[in-house]
Amino acid sequence: MTGHVIGLNLHFGGLQGNIHSNSSLFSLGHLKRLDLSRNDFRGSPISSKFGGFVNMTHLDLYYSNFSGPIPSEISHLSNLVSLNLSLRDVRLDTLSFNRIVQNLTNLKELQLIGVDMSSVVPDSFKNLSSSLTTLRLSNCHLQGKFPENIFRLPNLRVLSLGFNNNLTGSLPNSNWSSPLETLTLSETRISVDWHRLTRNFKFLRALYLSNCNFVGSHLAFVGNLTQIMRLDLSSNSFGGQIPWSFFLNIESLVYLNLVGNNYVGQFPEVDSNSTLISSLYDFSKQQLVGPIPRHLTELILYDNQLNGTIPSWLGSLPSLEQLSLVSNQLSGNIIEFQSRSLSSLLLSDNNLHGLIPRSIFELENLTDLDLSSNNLSGTVEFEKIVQNLTNLKELQLDGVDMSSVVPDSFKNLSSSLTTLRLQNCHLQGNFPESIFHRPNLRLVDLSFVGSYLAFVGNLTQIIELDLSLNSFGGQIPWSFFLNIESLVRLNLGGNNYVGQFPEVDSNSTSISSLYDFSKQQLVGPIPRHLTFLYLYGNQLNGTIPSWLGSLPSLEGLNLISNQLSGNIIEFQSRSLKILYLNDNNLHGLIPRSIFELENLRYLDLSYNNLSGTVEVEKFSKLQSLFSLDLSSNHLSLSFNHLSNNSWPQLYSLALSSCNISEFPYLLRASPNLESLNLRSNKLHGLIPRSIFELENLTDLDLSSNNLSGTVEFEKFSKLQSLFSLDLSSNHLSLSFNHLSNNSWPQLYSLALSSCNISEFPYFLRASPNLDMLNLSHNRIQGEVPKWFWDVAKDSLYYLDLSHNFLTGTARHLRWKNLGYLNLHNNSLQGELPIPSPSTFFFSISNNQLTGEMPPTICSLTSLVVLDLSNNKLRGKIHQCIGNFSQSLSVLDLRNNKFHGVIPGTFSKGNILRNLDLNGNQLEGSLPPTLLTCRELEVLDLGNNKIQGTFPNWLESLPKLQVLILRSNKFYGEIGIPETKFPFQKLRIMDLSYNRFSGLLPTKYFEHLTAMINSQEHELKYMGEGYYQDTVVVTIKGFEIEMVKIQTFFTTIDFSNNTFRGEISKVIGKLKLLKGLNFSHNELTGTIPPSFGDMCNLEWLDLSSNRLFGDIPEQLVNLTSLEKFNVSENRLVGTIPHGKQFDTFDYDSYSGNVGLCGLPLSKTCGAHQPPPSSFQQEDELEHGNGFDWKVVLMGYASGVVIGISVGYFVLSNGTTDWLVKVIGRKQRCRNVEITQRRT
CATH class of the missing domain: 3.80.10.10 (Ribonuclease Inhibitor)
Structure with missing residues (x-):
């Protein structure tokens, strides 16, 4: 280069590194135009040497990755006509800006997008050059009042002030005709008067007013903008019908964005000869109902609630170029498309099914095709995609079954391909390496496809690579990734990688953003040269x-x-x-x-x-x-x-x-x-006025406080932006009297649990967009009103009416998109209602339902939790129950009247975690298909009539923690294990009240790992966030319903069978065992001294056997022992004393004629020890009867201190009760509970 160069354009020139002050660039003294935009100068500062180009008229540093302050020397460029310093990490202070304004009097274009100007006083703009035609100040952190005179600059054509959230001001009030053609005020607090706008800005061609907090319909003057071409009114609070009468009078309008408002109604019928609104763009997130206009170029309706099928005439629109129906509820087949002009077809995230129509493979101009996340099936004619769609840039077929596609078919994909997503497509065979040589390929997602990392290093131009949610393991193959100089974002989330991050060279540009290594097991140092580091959901410690x-x-x-x-x-x-x-x-x-x-x-x-x-x-x-x-x-x-x-x-x-x-x-x-x-x-007292003055509030949660007083609910409805409100669990009195029918259409989520409500709020009729409603734990009684069944029937996803006093039937479940339905603990009657097929959680337990389970239950293919427990349902359990939903995790049919056999239809690959059939009248034997339930943790079949020998084949279920076969007709010997490590996770085992015989299963006891040692160090409960496992177990003689199962609760109950032989000392190794009950059997021999090693034991019942010998002194070391019963045996000798043994009464030892010592009346001779103070107190309090106290205490330690300390935590309030006690009443000093002797 020579010093006579007057123009230098290096836009997108691939420049990297710093521009030093001695750079030859600054020797070009005659330079007038310099464009360095779209390069990467690595966050280096803007050199003050730029101020030396005294002849410069045009300087463009747009998005060139400079950082730091803008040097004041820029103000020396007095001949500048155009200045573009739009940079993300650059600052401009008031002093430097004032110098620019004062010296650059010839400026026509000033663009400072993204520059941090938070310290610049808005008044500084008053002195801008009157010759200015373009002023772009978007996203500059401007704050304060913007001067009105800027709007009056005589030559200003473009003014962009958007995304300055704290910028205030207003449009000028006086009459004048502005030459402005483009005005952007989106996401500012500048007050817009529609009348002033349309009166003074008649030449506007583009107007962007997104998220300006407009309220209501103020569009009466839009029709005066006769030259407008692009109009963005998105993310405001406009409601009612779309005012098409205004828009259709604007013949120039080609772009209209009304996304994120509250409009309802229909599209207009557009005349076939009309050119207006050729592109109805971005009506997303509306509730648009009715016919779609037939003369469109672009139709984008993503994220609505459109349902039904895609209308067939849509495929024949002659001018259609772009169609996006993403994220709706459309079903049926994909229609045939005849328009050869179609370039973008986006139909993902619907419920479409059937084959991909052949006509799609003939859309020769198609550049973007996305059919992912549907239920498409059949053979994909992938060869035709390859042969005909030669212009494809983006191909996304996630979830489409491509098991029949030969991977070699991918070899000939379009060379223009930039994006390829084939997640979970069931591809098989060797994926062709050549696909990664596509010159323009930027993003590849082969999640769930398999291991294709051997040729990742060949992706020489790849920028983004997503290999998440596979089963890749071992060390991360950095040798591949680090050879890709262009790679800046890498997603390996949801794999099984271990190992360390690489040490990245400080001068390297590779992997500037190690992004989304989430859900990995990453160990070791983190690289020191990063822009973004995302490691959420790992096990880093x-x-x-x-x-x-x-x-x-x-x-x-x-x-x-x-x-x-x-x-x-x-x-x-x-x-x-x-x-x-x-x-x-x-x-x-x-x-x-x-x-x-x-x-x-x-x-x-x-x-x-x-x-x-x-x-x-x-x-x-x-x-x-x-x-x-x-x-x-x-x-x-x-x-x-x-x-x-x-x-x-x-x-x-x-x-x-x-x-x-x-x-x-x-x-x-x-x-x-x-x-x-x-x-x-x-928080206590009244809700303050200041809450109701937060006019921008969208989400308010004041739940679980001590707020009180009467609240006029109308005050919340006047917060026009509020769409989510939670006042649950306070002491408020809510009044709904003044709410009109149409007062709260934007309401999306409402939680009023435990708010003392006695009736359904009537204003809900006027909340058509409601997605979540929680009215649980109130005093609502009687039948559900008819109007309630139609509330938000197209949008409601979450409904919780549990713990009320509802009666009548619940047949009218009309909600089409319901996902969560909880009607637990009411008094509903009649037959079992069946919710929408989209429901994943359905609980109607603890009601009074009768009749048989309807066959339509098999249509609930999305269910994760089904809880019908504690009703009066009868009949047989449908055969489909084992395989109707591949996502079913919990099936709870406890305490009904079902009869017949357990269905044997559990399919391979199911994820059933909890199967509870306790308390029915089921017969027959256990189905062997239970072995397919590899995720099973809880199996409760107690209190039925099931027959057969012990199902030792269950020992191979790797996650089984709870096995309850109590009170059935099982018989015979348990035998020895058939696998090497049986029942390793088992913590609760109840075989009581059967006809088991033979020796105790010592070999099984040796392998109960979860009762020998544990990794648990904190209080946790079995189950998931939306469902807690429940079992009924016998604890210390009481039958207790555990509504939450603690993960370190362990018990064995073999009582009321006919086991014989001796008790093995091996049982003493079960150091984590809380309770052991071998009572009412035919056991012989002595009590093993090794029982003294079970340091966590809290109850031990060996009563009603044929045990002989002494009570081992080692048992005195069991300081947690609260219940001890060896009555009705043949024991002899002196009863041990000290510690807990001084608290046990006569009933613990009765029926052993050879025992002596306190608390029995039979003495052991002259050396009888005196009674302990513990025993004296116990006799004073309880007389001759055995009594238990249950008090409120934490259970984290597992160690019981004192003689009156009970077992469970009773939580304050609502659904978190841990204990329900069942049985006969017995007098107790503090808390009445029930007891059933076993």
Whole structure:
């Protein structure tokens, strides 16, 4: 290059590295035009040398990855006509901006998109050049009042102020004619007066007003914008009918975006000769009903609630170029398409089935085809895709059955292919390596396909590679990945990799963003040169390495849901924008450096053990912070120093379980707040007015507090943006009197559990978009009103009416898309209702249903949980019950009147986890197909009439933890194991009340690993988040229903059989055993002294056998023992005394004529020890009867202290009761329970 160069265009030139001050670029003194846009200068600063180009008229550094402050020397370029410094990590202060404004008087185009101008005073814009034609300031963090005179600049054609959330102001009121052609005010707080807008901006061709918080319909003046071509009114609160009469008068309109409003109604009928609205674009997330106009170029209707079939005439629209019906509820076959102009066909995430029509393979102009996530079947004519669709750029067929496709067919795919997704397509054979040589291929997703990593290194131009959700294991093959210079995003989530990250060279550009290594077992050092590090959902432990806080380029760190401990490290990187450390075991103080991360936008420290006092004011000084979550720690929060206007940018605040007793005053200082979560605190008194003044609020959770007083529900409905509200578990009195029928159409989620409601709120009739409704644990009684069955029948997904007093029938389940339905614990009668086939959770337990199980139960193919327990249902269990839903995890038919045999139709590959058929009248033998239930954890078949010998073949079920065969007709010897490691996970084994005989199964006892040692170190319960396992077991002589099963609860009950022979000392190895009951058998021999090693034993019942010899003194060491019964045997000698043995009464030893000593009246001679103080107290309190106390206590330790301490936690409130006691009443001093002697 020579010094006489006047123009240099290096746009998208592939330049990388720094531009140093001695660069030859700055020797080009005559340069007038310089374009360095779309290059990568690695975050280096903009050199002050740019100010030396005194002849420069056009300078473009758009998205060239510079960082730091814009040098003031730019203001020396006084001849500049066009300046584009749109950069993401660049700052511009008031002083530098004022110099630019003062010196660059010839500027016509000024573009600063993404530049941090948060410190620039809006008044600085007043002096901008009157010759300005283009001003783009989107996403610049501008705040304050924008000057009105900018709108009046005489030559201004383009003004873009969007995405400055704290920018206020208004349009000028005076009459004048603006030359503006493009105006963007999206996501600002600038007040828009429709009359002023349409009166003064008549030349507008593009108007973008997305998310401007408009309320109601203010579109009467839109028709005056006679030249408008592109109109974006998305994400506002417009409702009612779409005002087509306005739009159809605008002949120039080609782009209309009304996404994210509350419109209902039909499309218009567009005249076939009309050119207007040739592209009805982005009507997504509306409730549009009716015919689709027949003369369209683009039809994009993603994420609606369209159902039924795709209309056949849609395939014959002659001009159709783009069709997107993604994420609806469309069913039926895919129609034939005749339009040869179709270039984009997106039909994913529906319920379409059948074959892919041949006509699709003849759409020669097709560039994008997405048929994924449907139920398509049959043979895919993939060869025709290869032969005919030569222009394909994106091909997505996730979930399409391609098992018949020969992998070699992929060899000839279009060379223009950029995206290929074939997730879960059942492909078989060797995948052709040549597919990865496609020159334009940018994204490959072969999830669930198999192992194809041998040729990953050949993807020389790949930028994004997604291999998630496979079964890849071993070491991550970094030798392949690190040879791909272009790779910046790599997703290996959901595999089984172990090992260490590589050490990435500091000068390397490869893998600048190691993204989504989630759900791996990653061990070892984390590479030090990263932009984004996402490691959520792993098993990382230990402390966070300190060097991680000094990574200079780090923008996003996500360590959610690991096992990290220790203190939070200090963070020095000022580029950090995302910091997610929630759901770990971190403790200590929040480090000071976090309050200095000036670019931080999202901070989540919730669900840790952080402590100390936190001045919330410090967070408010982070001017970029949008979202803060400190929930569920041990912090003490102080709001004392927050001023009224201190936190305007905050839009999401979560402080649940933070011990807050008063509503924080900062709510008054956060007018833009959209999401507020104060759940599970100590808030009391009335809900303050300030809550109802948060006009932007979309999500409010005040549940589980002590709020009181009467609340006029109408106040919430006036929050026009509010779509999610949870007031559950307070002491509020809710009044629905003043709610009109049409007051809350935007309501999406409503939870009013435990709110003392006595009737169904009538306003629900006017909530057609309701997705989630929880009215559980109230006082609603009587029959469900007829109108309620039609509430949100097209949208309702979650409905919980449990724990009320509902009566009548529940036949009218009209909700088409219901996923969760809980009617548990009411008084509903009649036949079993059948919900929508889309339902995954259905509980109607604890009601009074009668009749047989209808065959339509077999249509619920999506069920995960089916709970029909505690009703009066009868008849046989349908054969389909074992295979009608491949996703079925819980089948609970306990305590009904079903008879016949257990269906033998459990299919291979099922995921059944809990099978509970207890308390019916089932007969026959166990079906051997139970062996296909490899995920089974709970098998409860107690209290039936099932016959046969012991099903020792169940010992091979790898996850079985609970086996209850109690009170059936099983017989014979148990025998010896048939496998090497039988019942390794078993923790509850109840074979009582059968006719088993022979010797005790010593070989089985030797292998009960879960009763010998355990990895459990904290209180956990069996089951899943939406369902808790329940069993009835005999504990210390009581029949107890455990509504939650603790994962370290262990018991063996072989009572009431005819076992004989001696008790093996091997049983003493079961150190984790809580209860052992061998009573009412024919056992002989002595009590093994090894029983003294079962240190966690709390009850031991060996009564009614033929045991002889002494009671071993070693049993005195069982300090947790509360119930001990050896009555009705042939034991002799002195009863041991001391510790727990001083608490047992006469009934524990009666019927043994050879025993002597207290508490028996028979003495052992002159050396009888005196009674203990424990025994004296017990006699004073209880007289001659044995009595038990149940008190409230934690059970984490498993050690019982004292003689009156019971066993379970009784939680406050609602569904978390752990104990129900069943049987005859017996007097008790503190708590009445029932007891059944066994």
